[in-house]
Amino acid sequence: MTDRFNTIAGWALFAGIVALGLSILSGMFFHADKPQRPEKMGFPIEGVVEEGAADAGPSLAVLLASGSAAAGEAVFAKCTSCHTIDQGAANGIGPNLWGVLGKPIGKHAAGFAYSTALPAVGGDWTYEQMDHWLKSPRAFANGTKMSFAGLSSPEDRANVILFLRDHGGGPALPEAPAGDAVEAADDAAATAGEAAGDTAADAGAVASEEAAPADQAATAN
Secondary structure, three states: OHHHHHHHHHHHHHHHHHHHHHHHHHHHHHOOOOOOOOOOOOOOOOOOOOOOHHHOOOOHHHHHHHOOHHHHHHHHHHHOOOOOOOOOOOOOOOOOOOOOOOOEOOOOOOOOOOOOOOHHHOOEOOHHHHHHHHHOHHHHOOOOOOOOOOOOOHHHHHHHHHHHHOOOOOOOOOOOOHHHHHHHHHHHHHHHHHHHHHHHHHHHHHHHHHHHHHHHHHHHO
C-alpha cells in the first residue's frame, strides 16, 4: 500500500513539475502576461484612435493666420515683469524682445548675458522655434535661466508670436493649406464681427442711457 501511494505521489509531483516548466516556456515565447497593442492596427476599430491623433489641432500656420496681435498683447502681460519689447528699451531680467523674430537664438539682444543653453540650440528664431520655446522654455533649452513654465495654449502662443512680430517685424508668415486658410479667414472674420457687435452694443447702451434723462426732462416739462 505504501509503495502504491509513493508511486502516485511521485507521478503527481512529476506532472506538477512538467506543468510548471511548460507555463514558464509559454510565457517566455508568447508574453501572455504582457499584452501589447500592435504597432499597426490590421483594420480600424470604431472608437479607437491612433496615438496622438486626439491631440492634433490646427497647425501653427492656421493659428497665426487666424490669431490676433491684440490678444497676444494681453497674454504678453505675463512677460513684462522680465522683458521689455519697445525699440531701444533696456534689457530687464530677460532681454529686450524688439525684433527678436528671425534673429539668431540667444544672441539678438546686445549686452545681455544669455545662459549657455540657449545659444547652444543654434539657428534662428523661426515661428516654429518660437512656438516650441513659448510652450516650454526648459524643454526647448535644458539649462536655460528662464524660470517661466510656458504657455500650454497653442492659440495663446500664436497670438504672442503675432504681438512680437508687430514689434520689430519678422519673416513672412507660413502659408496654411488652402482649406485651412479659408477656415482661418472665416475664424478671423467671425472674431472681428463679434468685436464689432460688442462695440455696437456698447454704443447703443450708452445712447439709451443718455436718451433716458432727456425723455424724463421732456415729460417733466
